[in-house]
Amino acid sequence: MDPGHPFGLGTLPYGSFTAPGSPDPRVGVAVGDLVLDLTAAARALLPADAALFAAGTLDGLLAAGPATWARVRAAITGWLTDERHRPVLEPLLVPTEFTTPRLPFTVADYTDFYASEEHATNLGRLFRPDGAPLTPNWKHLPVGYHGRAGTVVVSGTPVVRPSGARRAPDGEIVFGPTARLDFEAEVGFVVGAPSTPGRPVPLAEADRHLFGVCLVNDWSARDIQSFEYVPLGPFLGKSFATSVSPWVVPLAALRHARVAPPPRDPRPLPYLDDAGAEPWGLDLELTVTLNGHQISRPPFAGVYWTAAQQLAHLTVNGAPLRTGDLFASGTVSGPRREQRGSLIELTWNGAEPLVLPDGGERAFLLDGDEVTIGGTAPGPDGGRIWLGEVRGRVRAAAPG
Amino acid sequence: MDPGHPFGLGTLPYGSFTAPGSPDPRVGVAVGDLVLDLTAAARALLPADAALFAAGTLDGLLAAGPATWARVRAAITGWLTDERHRPVLEPLLVPTEFTTPRLPFTVADYTDFYASEEHATNLGRLFRPDGAPLTPNWKHLPVGYHGRAGTVVVSGTPVVRPSGARRAPDGEIVFGPTARLDFEAEVGFVVGAPSTPGRPVPLAEADRHLFGVCLVNDWSARDIQSFEYVPLGPFLGKSFATSVSPWVVPLAALRHARVAPPPRDPRPLPYLDDAGAEPWGLDLELTVTLNGHQISRPPFAGVYWTAAQQLAHLTVNGAPLRTGDLFASGTVSGPRREQRGSLIELTWNGAEPLVLPDGGERAFLLDGDEVTIGGTAPGPDGGRIWLGEVRGRVRAAAPG
Structure with a gap:
């Protein structure tokens, strides 16, 4: 605030x-x-x-x-x-x-997508260096997973460094506080009106259900995540905390932000094909600040899959939306290094630490670090409106 | 009932x-x-x-x-x-x-584990034929993922065949009703008393939080699942419906069912190490019935990870339990073919269809099929008590 x-x-x-x-x-x-x-x-x-x-x-x-x-x-x-x-x-x-x-609303189900091509490519290179960076499904559907709704917290809530099992550099499986605590700069979409079980929500009806957006920090423990996530996906490396901004900006305030989404190749399946439809790209600009120093400016406009496509995907199997469902975009990263939305990308898994203006270096987050993600969108008069911010400070791990 | x-x-x-x-x-x-x-x-x-x-x-x-x-x-x-x-x-x-x-209670977060070694091995062979069947993390921690709490339904609710994106045999990506609809026979654990954020629940305190068990059918669309699940885990192939039995059996009724869990090798990390602790294995016997014909008898006693270990794992990163959290064991499969808890295992991905007593064959579920999962546990007098059942009938896909 x-x-x-x-x-x-x-x-x-x-x-x-x-x-x-x-x-x-x-x-x-x-x-x-x-x-x-x-x-x-x-x-x-x-x-x-x-x-x-x-x-x-x-x-x-x-x-x-x-x-x-x-x-x-x-x-x-x-x-x-x-x-x-x-x-x-x-x-x-x-x-x-x-x-x-x-916390502004009761979170029903929390889902996290993986919709930025740059982010998915970067993570694919880092987590699976021997394979193609994008999995074969990535351009056919919005890849996503369910997260833990019970640990979505409002901006300002301290984030305690989580402990978990991970593989040490010598190959041994060890337990302890994460050594690779990270943030992820994301945009969250808040579902208002529920949908009917068995009735998928087509792209053209997204605005009947979507209420607004918030900013999301999907805190991640990279060492825990990389050990646990095969084959069923991220779990404890994410479920300790997900921070959201306190102010939900209604879609009505974002009508000047609507832009064409990026071109898609191959053409999506019909239920995801938005060619000729009302554009659901959003020209939001995020900023990531670490202890007061701006370290990234992720652009949302280029994200491959839109919120309307994510909503269509979430319901295409007949699952209904509930009031309070929250789905996040996944980390927003742009093509340039200074547009990457997580430390694992900014520092290339710690190999190229960030040098902060105060002389400090960061591969991953230290205890006491404060991360703030803010955002703006085009406003009615050619300027930009503020979208608020989500803030969180890292606390030392609880004594084991 | x-x-x-x-x-x-x-x-x-x-x-x-x-x-x-x-x-x-x-x-x-x-x-x-x-x-x-x-x-x-x-x-x-x-x-x-x-x-x-x-x-x-x-x-x-x-x-x-x-x-x-x-x-x-x-x-x-x-x-x-x-x-x-x-x-x-x-x-x-x-x-x-x-x-x-x-539905007996408001489901907070729904988590599904993958705790049967036989099931994880079978699925590993079927989904990843070129790799080791068990992933390197499997014997170090209870692998699991979050599912969709909003589509947990009570026994008897019809299950509409879901549609989704999948890879056709010719390699093309197509959309349509699943051709590989399956059941999964599982045991669900219902969390009663919440836990404190930041305070992991040790093995010895599981019974302060766990209220009871139900039977779970984690319906699965195998073709949707196998296309979508890399790298973030199962999503729409599961989220259309998860059925639970209407009667939650309190843990107090299962005190005669407690047995030693199977031996673990390697020895688990300290927070998961139950050697010498009160045993949390449960000698439950499940039955799976398809259209009135019993097709499987999965034994729960041999499941590798116990509910107490799953609870310790769910909270070891500081995430609190909420009242109404539901976590399921994952498919229960025994070592023998007639003990496998899903059709994909019983028919080896359709290659060896089941022949039913009425002459019908099943690779996967057909419209109109009814699946019933029941269970028993040792009772006070040397006999067995009934645990109820979860039932569901498949309805044809909604017209596209």
């Missing part, structure tokens, strides 16, 4: 917070360096929808669907631009710095 | 049901061919705990922890063996055949 990058009226992201002296969680809308207590404001100004916000999480709003999302956003915009509502609103605007963010 | 195998007083499993003329879900306890309406009975006979059952799911009971589990079980046993409670209980006992089972 960096006050140097306030949210404008065109963004109006939603979150959940507590304020001093009041333990009850509230739904908030961020504007400038203030948070509007929407739980209270709706009781006064939008009583027909007030029940959606009573529990203090986004769950009710998410489930209500696109017509409600549009009505609520229009109402809030109206309040904030009409002086007549000032007497009601002013006491309900809390300086952001006095608020404590909470 | 086969009335030919009634639950005895030593089992007393818990579930959730609705009865005719009353849409509200209730917690039930199965005894004989009756279901006791525990939501109502507790209001009359155990008022201090009645709130645990008010919502009609096991969620409240699960969260309450082992002292409550013991107290409630003792109370129910007392009621059912004391004639004086007959006037209160009799109107609350519903014939099982008149009840409709519901």
Whole structure:
């Protein structure tokens, strides 16, 4: 919640917070360096929808669907631009710095994709140096896996260095704190309205279900991951923590960010073929900051598979979406070195450590390191809007 | 809910049901061919705990922890063996055949392990014929992955044949209904009391968190799975449906089933080393029935990794357990052909189809096929107690 990058009226992201002296969680809308207590404001100004916000999480709003999302956003915009509502609103605007963010919604299933061709290629080279970097399925479907919903945490939650089993350089299997703790800069998509079991969601209906985006740090213990992940995929190397930004930016704020996705070769199967469809590429620009030093600027626009394709894929076997399903893009990496979204890529598995402006070197994260992932998107006036940030500091492993 | 195998007083499993003329879900306890309406009975006979059952799911009971589990079980046993409670209980006992089972608890995270050495070896031979059948990590840690919690369904729910992308025999990538629909016979473990973030659950504390077991059919679309699963694991080939038995058998009913686990070589890492600890092997015997014909009898006692080890592994990186976490053993297969827990093993990927007593052949499941997985465990008097069953019938794919 960096006050140097306030949210404008065109963004109006939603979150959940507590304020001093009041333990009850509230739904908030961020504007400038203030948070509007929407739980209270709706009781006064939008009583027909007030029940959606009573529990203090986004769950009710998410489930209500696109017509409600549009009505609520229009109402809030109206309040904030009409002086007549000032007497009601002013006491309900809390300086952001006095608020404590909470996980904004109840995470149903958490899925992580692997949608950046540059990232998948880099990881393939590092994890499977003897094979082709991209697996044969990669350009035919959005490769992904389920993660642990129970360890999705809100920005600011400390991340304790996890322990696990791994193969030591001498080949022995050892247990202990990870020596290769990493971040992954990702974009998360939040499902609002559920879908019907047995009815896949076609590309053209993605916006009936997708509510908005957040920023995600998919913390990764590379040594644990590389030992455990064959044949069933990443597990404990990821499940210790996944951090999300506190403010969910509604898709309505991203209409100027929509761009054509990159060209696909081969042409995707019909359920994934978005040629001629409304474009679902998003021109988001991420920044990764380590202890205050910017170390990467991953561009999201070039990511191979879009959120609409991921949604179509998630449901094509008949599985329904639930309110609160969260799916992340996978690490966003661009073609240039300074656009890579993880340390394992930036340092090529530690072989080429980063040199920080303070003279420090990093192959992987040290205890005390703080990683912040921020983002922007094209806004209504040719400028860019802020998407918020997700922050986390590494704590030393618990004593074994 | 086969009335030919009634639950005895030593089992007393818990579930959730609705009865005719009353849409509200209730917690039930199965005894004989009756279901006791525990939501109502507790209001009359155990008022201090009645709130645990008010919502009609096991969620409240699960969260309450082992002292409550013991107290409630003792109370129910007392009621059912004391004639004086007959006037209160009799109107609350519903014939099982008149009840409709519901998913017994809210599934938090669903994890599937891969703990049978015979199964992992068989699948390794079939999926990776050019490599060693067991991956190098398999004997060092319980390999597992997260599945889709949102598609765990209760026994009896029809399973619609899923569609997906797969590689045709000519090498082309095609989309359509799976041609290799399979079952997997598994045992599921239900987490009751949550654990503390950052505090791994040691082997000796498993029974503070584990509430009970159910039977699981982890339906699998082998052609979708084999195309998608590298490098991030199974995804859409599994996520269309996972069926669970309606009755959760509490661990308290399985104390006669505890046996020594199989010998492990190499000796596991300390957090997984159960030498000298209370044994967590379970002498459960499963049966798999296809359209009324028994086709397999997988033995659970020989499964390499125990539930206590899986729990220790799930939390060793600091991830907390949540009430309603469900983890399954992975397919249970014994060393003999007639003990294999999936069709891909029984028919060796279709090369040796099963011949059914009615003359039919099966390589994989056909539309209309019904699969039932049942189980028994050693009981108090030298006999065996019934563990219930999980049933599902295959429906034709939805029109594309």
